[in-house]
Amino acid sequence: GENVEQHPSTLSVQEGDSAVIKCTYSDSASNYFPWYKQELGKRPQLIIDIRSNVGEKKDQRIAVTLNKTAKHFSLHITETQPEDSAVYFCAATYSGGGADGLTFGKGTHLIIQP
Amino acid sequence: DSGVTQTPKHLITATGQRVTLRCSPRSGDLSVYWYQQSLDQGLQFLIQYYNGEERAKGNILERFSAQQFPDLHSELNLSSLELGDSALYFCASSVGTGPVNTEAFFGQGTRLTVV
Numbered sequence: 137g138e139n140v141e142q143h144p145s146t147l148s149v150q151e152g153d154s155a156v157i158k159c160t161y162s163d164s165a166s167n168y169f170p171w172y173k174q175e176l177g178k179r180p181q182l183i184i185d186i187r188s189n190v191g192e193k194k195d196q197r198i199a200v201t202l203n204k205t206a207k208h209f210s211l212h213i214t215e216t217q218p219e220d221s222a223v224y225f226c227a228a229t230y231s232g233g234g235a236d237g238l239t240f241g242k243g244t245h246l247i248i249q250p
Numbered sequence: 251d252s253g254v255t256q257t258p259k260h261l262i263t264a265t266g267q268r269v270t271l272r273c274s275p276r277s278g279d280l281s282v283y284w285y286q287q288s289l290d291q292g293l294q295f296l297i298q299y300y301n302g303e304e305r306a307k308g309n310i311l312e313r314f315s316a317q318q319f320p321d322l323h324s325e326l327n328l329s330s331l332e333l334g335d336s337a338l339y340f341c342a343s344s345v346g347t348g349p350v351n352t353e354a355f356f357g358q359g360t361r362l363t364v365v
Contacts, residue, residue, distance in 0.1 A: 168352050170353070170354070172356075178358070179252065179340065179356040179357060179358050179359055180293070180340070180356045181252070181356070182353060182354070182355065185353065225292075225293060227293075229352070231352040234300065234305055235298060235305045235306030236281075236298070236306070236352050237283055237295035237296075237297075237298045237306050237308050238283075238285075238293075238295055238354065239295065240292060240293040240294075240295075241292075242292045243292060243293075
């Protein structure tokens with residue numbers, strides 16, 4: 137089955153700086169890679185996703201890049217703000233076979249220092 | 251609000267007991283997923299249903315079972331509960347399956363505490 141590794145487990149950055157979270161996956165068949173943000177005690181919320189037919193996707197201050205050859209993908213947050221503080225999870229799955237439960241990384245606790 | 255509704259929000263029960271968690275997917279979504287979140291194991295996929303049929307099994311214990319009903323709501327049944335089953339159980343739903351319909355939206359979760 138799929139295995140997703142996520143680094144770092146904790147990331148502390150100054151407000152206004154950029155944050156980068158990296159994930160690797162093991163199953164070359166995986167073709168859908170979402171990122172979720174989870175605030176304390178709340179549900180995971182989808183913030184951005186990328187499919188294997190593109191290398192990069194942006195949405196305002198958030199971007200995700202995918203390197204299929206190396207089997208890794210990254211989340212980039214620019215101009216970080218206090219409300220970006222949360223736990224971020226990457227995930228991977230093969231979407232197309234009718235069974236697409238997500239395999240998640242262990243999460244990154246992002247701390248934005250004022 | 252994601253549109254996915256889970257009940258109850260909190261559940262406290264004793265070891266050896268059986269509980270049922272309920273999930274109503276977003277209107278129009280046919281796929282329902284169950285995930286378990288614990289401190290040591292993180293977010294783990296348990297099982298997926300699509301339009302009433304089981305589609306995929308993840309790390310679901312034999313003591314656990316689920317089903318999706320004709321009105322598309324789903325229930326997760328946990329039996330012979332152990333202390334280690336204490337966790338947040340999330341339900342998620344998506345429109346369907348396949349490359350276009352995979353975005354999954356999570357409910358608020360049910361926090362299960364086994365004492």
